[in-house]
Amino acid sequence: MIILNARSTDNAQLNESVRAAKGDCEIVGCIGERFIGAGLSDKTINIKGIPGNALGAYLNGAKIRVDGNAQDAVGDTMNEGEIIVNGNAGDAAGYAMRGGKIYIKGNAGYRAGIHMKEYRGKSPVIIIGGRCGSFLGEYQAGGLIVVLGLHKDGKRIVGNFPCAGMHGGKVLIRGNAEDIIFPDKVSAKRATEEDMSAAKGYIKEFCSVFSIDENEVLSSPFTIVTPDSANPYKRMYVEN
Amino acid sequence: MLLKEGQVRIPSGCAVSAVISRDGNLMSGERIVASMKPMHERSNGLGGGFAGYGIYPDMAEFYAFHMFFDDKESKKICETYLKDGFEIVKAEPLPVRKIPAITDEPIIFRYFLSPLRSRIADAQVDEREFVARAVIHINVKIDGAYVVSAGKNMGVFKAVGFPEDVGEFYRLDEYSAYSWTAHGRYPTNTPGWWGGAHPFGLLDYTVVHNGEISSYDANRRYIEAYGYKCTLQTDTEVFTYIADYLLRRRGLTLEETANVIAAPFWSTIERKPPEERERLTYLRNVFSGLLVTGPFSIILGFEGGLMALNDRLKLRSMVVAEKDDRVFIASEEAAIRVLEPDAVNVRAPEGGEPVIVRVKEGRY
Secondary structure, eight states, X not given: OEEEEGGGSOHHHHHHHHHHOSSOEEEEEEESOOSTTTTOOSOEEEEEEEOOSSTTTTOEEEEEEESSOOOSSTTTTOOEEEEEESSOOOSSTTTTOOSSEEEESSOBOTTTTTTOOOBTTBXXXXXXXXXXXXXXXXXXXXXXXXEOOOOOSOOOSBOSSTTTTOOEEEEXXXXXXXXXXXXXXXXXXXXXXXXXXXXXXXXXXXXXHTTOOHHHHHTSOXXXXXXXXXXXXHHHHOOO | OOOOBTTBOOOBOOEEEEEXXXXXXXXXXXXXXXXXXXXXXXXXXXXXXXXXXXXXXGGTTSEXXXXXXXXXXXXXXXXXXXXXHEXXXXXEEOOOOOXXXXXXXXXXXXXXXXXXXXXXXXXXXXXHHHHHHHHHHHHHHSTXXXXXXXXXTEEEEEESSOHHHHHHHTTGGGOEESEEEEEEOOBSSOOXXXXXXXXXXXXXXXXXXXXXXXXXXXXXXXHHTTTOOOOSOOHHHHHHHHHIIIIIISOOOHHHHHHHHTOOOHHHHHTSOHHHHHXXXXXXXXXXXXXXXXXXXXXXXXXXXXXEEEOTTOOSOOEEEEXXXXXXXXXXXXXXXXXXXXXXXXXXXXXXXXXXXXXXXXXX
């Protein structure tokens, strides 16, 4: 593992060092450096400190682990790979991602999964362990977003206006979501075994990564949100 | 000729940061300047600024006017105007440190002023209204003179440059404040005038702002009907006047002011308990012209406290944290970690949810 100290460098130099490193890296002393790992397809990057905005933007297969909180736009437009955040993430996590996985142990901010999409063999996944802000999955066109609600502060699992403009993909919210108001162009109902089957593997992996009891997580009912095919947004935007 | 702000419109990006001690402990300006460094990319060198509260304890009874002048002539005209309404207790150049990164500075002066009782009586207004009117008069009527800040025991320090350099230029390491706010500017259209940097101040109110007000003209028209004059066309100016109007002149609380500026959607109001629903409906209806739309995160500074607020859609980032008596607010957590690596209770307030921090009574 190659150790890189973020303190003595700037964004561009740090990213240059990460790219040039022959093998896996650990970045220490991170304090707001942006675009870490942008576009990378190889190696694992471990981060100590607070990585800056657009962590793993355009990620193309590399693995990133953050030992703490991440800022805004984690995995912006990522294509493949995984980002694991052992804390909270800021706004717009997984913005327009079309492949790979983002696992956030704690809470996510506003607009998690905005413009997320899938394409041919690629289908992205975001799992949020705690709660998330308003506009979850806004304009979602594909992929899977799971919100587990394991937070302890008593706040609602999802903020206002979730799934606004959703025209593809799935959102799974742990619990009955009875206090959440969805737009009338999506359908929210209790997830069946079949609905859960595709997501279970990811949820189990999430639990194993963060040492969470998977049985407790999966013993709860889930609510599944999908575009309402009888009343779609779909054709308002594109043929897909 | 370079167009000044007010002659050309400037939408901006930006970074904000703030720290306040609830116990009123004084903190050197050095740390708040350092906190802007990890957010360097959020600015483009065309504006940086700071506001400090509690910086003039020995002159706390006087209004501290920080002023920019284009030339000696405008300074002379402005001083004549000031002498007519105020006793000038002290007038001096604001101390600066000449550095290569900051150039083309205007004449920067500091006045400690005591408004004349007789003139206040003549005007038939209270003292703060008298001072506010003087500030607006200078900014609108005296060409080449600009009031940067005009509160008691506080001051704004701003310039064209990156915030780190602006802090060094104004020697902020030599000031101590119980509350600091900071701003780094990213205007996308660039006359880059010193007066257009943030914070914007009127009396003890100052505002730093990251964002862009879509409702600017609607808000400007409303507020100008009450004697304010938006001379710069930069949106932050209107926030400062809205705050002054609602808080000082209409006597609203900070929470109410936040509920006006970032009023919840009607669909959100409908879901509130009856009493709260009625209150929010009242505020939205009465002050409909002061609803601010578009992305923003602002920090309002005032004597004895701070209020941070996001637009109701939360289109800009803002993080809050604390440690012991101190509360931190910034566009990014990284900035907070510079101020205090061990900050706890790190959280992102919701859109339209004000974060209000006050210094304990008697400690400022």
